Amino acid sequence: MGPVPTGRRPAAPFTPLDFQLVLLRRMADHRPGPVEDARRALGVSPADMREANKRWQAMVRSPRSRAALSRYRSVxxxxxxxxxxxxxxxxxxxxxxxxxxxxxxxxxxxxxxxxxxxxxxxxxxAPGAEPPALRTVEDLTPWSCTVDEAARAFAPARPLEGTAPTRWGLAFTAPDANGARREVVAEFTWGLLQRTRVSGPPP
CATH class of the missing domain: 2.20.25 (N-terminal domain of TfIIb)
Structure with a gap:
């Protein structure tokens, strides 16, 4: 009996599971802990994640790459x-x-x-899903909200240029648990909150 393969075969079709690994791979730069937990829950190895991201990047950058919408439909x-x-x-x-x-x-x-x-x-x-209750800085936990939810909860929010095509930023003021107004920079990957930087009360 030969060795049991542990990785996904590169020649296999690119699946919705592979696409989730692509989402996680980009998020790992900011939230390695939750990404590691999610990877284990999916039952895949770090090599699987790297391979999925490598294949996705090759699809995106190929001179023969299909349009983005066709690519998403195919996957x-x-x-x-x-x-x-x-x-x-x-x-x-x-x-x-x-x-x-x-x-x-x-x-x-x-x-x-x-x-x-x-x-x-x-x-x-998702339509019909309960949105998060965003009232204070403390509510802005990783993966708790999307870009549009944070922008609505703490309007007016100022969009910031992301450090990569899949990243966004928002700057706004929000109260902390004691009611003090704080300056917040929130960073998102694929539209999902990854981390916040909070400074003292604005002048």
Whole structure:
């Protein structure tokens, strides 16, 4: 009897599980602990995660790479929902897929109605799922909320340029548990909160 293979075969189809590993791989830069717990829950090895990310990057960067929307459909299948959306002057459609790692979230891709490149790709709260109660700085725990939820809870929030295409930032003021106003910079990966930097009361 030969050795039992421990890794995923590179030639296998790229699956929704592989895509979840891609999401986790980017989040590992900020939240290695929760990512490690999630990896174990999925029953995959660190090598599996590295291989999934390597294959995804090769797909994205290949000169023969299909358009982003086609790539998501090939990996995730047909979306769970397609909803018309208007953002400013942009008419688009929100395509959403379930993400088993986060049952209360969906992976959303915004597709311009007139065609062209995908406008946005991130995690959002699933329709009907209970949103988090965001009232103070202490409520901003890792993986607790999405970009749009934090922006609404602590408006007005100022968008910050991310350090990578899958990262976003928000700057805002929020009360702490004692009621003092604090300056907060929140960092998100694939639309999900990863960490916050909190400073003293604004002048």
């Amino acid at each position: 995730l299948g047909e979306p769970e929902s397609r909803t018309p959306r208007r953002i400013g002057d942009l008419e688009c459609e929100a395509w959403r897929w379930p993400v088993p790692l986060w049952p209360s979230l969906r992976f959303e891709v915004l597709v311009p109605a007139a065609g062209g490149a995908v406008w946005n790709e991130w995690l959002v709260r």
